[in-house]
Amino acid sequence: MHYLIIPGLNNSGPSHWQTFWTKSLPSASRVYQRCWDKPQKEEWVETLDKFIRQQKDDTILVAHSLGVVTTVLWLLRAGRQGSIPSNIKGAFLVTPADVERVAHIQNFAPIPSEKLPVPACVVGSENDPYMTLERVEFFAKVWGTRLFNAGALGHINSESNLGEWEQGRKFLAEFEGGL
Template sequence: MNYLIVPGLNNSGPKHWQSFWEKSLPNATRVIQRCWDHPEKADWVETLDKCIQQLNADTILVAHSLGVCTTVNYLLKAKSQGGVPPYIKGAFLVSPSDVDNVELIGNFAPMPLEKLPIPACVVASENDPFVSMERSEFFASAWGVKLFNAGALGHINSDSDLGEWEQGRKFLAEFESTEVLK
């Protein structure tokens, strides 16, 4: 299995679990957005689409924060335009930023609320400043996916100081074994 890391606002720095996973997961690559600090939804979705078009093996999208919104927008756009490429096997969606309620990223609103066309899961924190657990549960329900409660980990980012984030790796392994590989 390959992994495509889809970071959020300002990219994922060296202390972010996505950066650790990029180095430790087999065949992991990262989406590089043109502008990390002033994101535009259409640009970010197009960049993700271009990255996905370059893939040629079974891949799981590993998204965080605004990268979750980007991934969901990409998946639903692809669904409406003939389908998601068959080698995209799943989406692991961590800490979806509540774009409907966070002004900094208002140009990403509204958050799409349709069933996703591929297996996916949401991982959420009980004390995330950018999305409440209730909203994470609402998104997971609207997208038709399972939710993993990670406990109180803030935004599950560099500030959370998770290193390799072993709990997340366990969630990913469970997601792969029960949803992607079934």
């Protein structure tokens, strides 16, 4: 299985679990956006589309924060168009950013509330400053995904100081095992 790492705002830095996973998963690559600090919805979705269409192996999309919203937007758009590549096996979505409530990323709003066209799961945190666990639970339900509660880990980002984030690797293995 290949893992396409999809960072959020400011491109998950060197101490972010996504950076560790990019290096440590047996087969992983990473999406690179042109502008990380002033994201534009259409540009981010189009860039993600280009990276996804370059994948040749069976792939799980591994998204964080604004990368989750970008991934959901892409999945629903490609699903409506019937253009999701058959090698995209699922989406592992970690702590979505609440683009409806965070001013500098509101151009990504609204967060879609439709069933996703591929198997997916959402990981939420009990004390995420960017989306409450209740909202994560709501989106997991409307997206038709499984929810993993990671406990009180903040936004599950560099500030959470998780290194490889072994708990997340277990969630990923459990999700992948159910595909």
